[in-house]
Amino acid sequence: MSGGAGWLERVHGGWLALLGITILSPDALLIRLIKADDMTTAFWRLLILGLTLMTAAAWRGMRARQPLWQAIRPRRDEILAGLFYGGTSACFILSIKNTDAANTLVIIAATPLISGLIGAFLFRRRQPLRTWIASIVVFVALATIVGNGLGGAHMLGDILALGTALCMACYFNVLGVRINIDTVRAMMVGALLVALCVAPAATPSALHPWDPLWLVLLGCLVLPLSFTFISMGAKRIPAAEVGLIMLTEAILGSGLVWLFMDEVPSSTTLIAGAVVIATLATHSLLALYGNRNRRTVNANVGG
Numbered sequence: 001m002s003g004g005a006g007w008l009e010r011v012h013g014g015w016l017a018l019l020g021i022t023i024l025s026p027d028a029l030l031i032r033l034i035k036a037d038d039m040t041t042a043f044w045r046l047l048i049l050g051l052t053l054m055t056a057a058a059w060r061g062m063r064a065r066q067p068l069w070q071a072i073r074p075r076r077d078e079i080l081a082g083l084f085y086g087g088t089s090a091c092f093i094l095s096i097k098n099t100d101a102a103n104t105l106v107i108i109a110a111t112p113l114i115s116g117l118i119g120a121f122l123f124r125r126r127q128p129l130r131t132w133i134a135s136i137v138v139f140v141a142l143a144t145i146v147g148n149g150l151g152g153a154h155m156l157g158d159i160l161a162l163g164t165a166l167c168m169a170c171y172f173n174v175l176g177v178r179i180n181i182d183t184v185r186a187m188m189v190g191a192l193l194v195a196l197c198v199a200p201a202a203t204p205s206a207l208h209p210w211d212p213l214w215l216v217l218l219g220c221l222v223l224p225l226s227f228t229f230i231s232m233g234a235k236r237i238p239a240a241e242v243g244l245i246m247l248t249e250a251i252l253g254s255g256l257v258w259l260f261m262d263e264v265p266s267s268t269t270l271i272a273g274a275v276v277i278a279t280l281a282t283h284s285l286l287a288l289y290g291n292r293n294r295r296t297v298n299a300n301v302g303g
Contacts, residue, residue, distance in 0.1 A: 013233045016236070017246075018233075018248070019229045020227070024249055024253075025249055027223070028096050028254075030214045030218050031096045031218070032101065033214050034208075034211050035210075037202075038093070042090050042093045042194075042195075044202075044215045046090065046192070047192070047219075049191045049219040050188050050191035050195060052220050053188035057182075057185055058071050058072055073185075074185045074189040082190025082193065083190055086195075087163070091160045092161075094157070094160050095157045095158075095164055100265055101257040102257070102263075102273060104158075105250040105254050106272070107165055112169075113135045113280070113283070114166060114169040115169035115172045117169075119173055122173070128287075134282070144268060247277055247280055247281060250273065
């Protein structure tokens with residue numbers, strides 16, 4: 001691929017990823033607008049998402065002339081990845097319902113670093129010094145946010161946000177190790193399995209008048225479309241660039257809840273969140289700069 005074509009491809013990938021994050025940013029606001037209880041919200045969000053993804057997998061299989069069962073049947077690795085994805089979704093919903101949206105989104109922003117640390121300890125992937133330094137800074141900031149809520153009304157939600165980030169990091173690591181996983185089927189089976197798990201604690205009929213609209217928007221439009229665009233962008237740009245773009249969700253998502261729900265983040269969250277976002281942005285920019293230098297050196301050696 002020529003330099004000009006490669007540059008256009010990266011710009012295209014960056015815009016696709018940014019579009020996906022922009023579509024995803026109302027996620028926290030829509031969950032806030034749902035008046036049903038926590039478990040009922042989790043049940044319907046996961047069930048609708050799972051059925052939407054099942055429809056997408058079936059339609060894709062039909063186009064490829066596959067039998068329906070073969071098109072939607074997940075493999076063992078996809079079930080494992082799906083369980084982590086389902087855990088991510090359930091913890092995210094319950095966190096948003098039990099703490100400030102800004103707390104949840106800032107804590108989740110640390111997922112790329114947590115994913116890198118899991119890769120280092122479990123899969124022996126070497127991490128540069130900047131990753132370890134950034135991890136220490138970010139974890140101190142996150143501990144400040146969580147510690148500020150200890151014993152208070154936000155404690156459960158903050159802990160669930162950490163659970164969201166951990167499950168998401170595990171999901172990304174499974175995808176990294178098993179590159180042939182079909183992410184549509186993995187997300188589908190995870191959403192449906194966790195929906196079954198929370199069903200006994202849910203009251204599916206106890207929805208308020210506007211709840212079905214918000215749930216359908218989430219499960220049929222926001223989540224599938226954002227996933228599609230982010231995945232398309234991730235295939236065209238480096239992982240560090242994707243991580244940098246995904247930081248905008250913490251800002252956009254918190255801003256929407258602040259604007260429409262008048263939910264003002266605490267001063268601790270604002271300060272610690274600024275430290276987290278600045279650290280992660282710096283880490284991603286250094287990674288991009290390092291990758292660009294390596295490509296230049298390799299090109300000169302090759303020339």
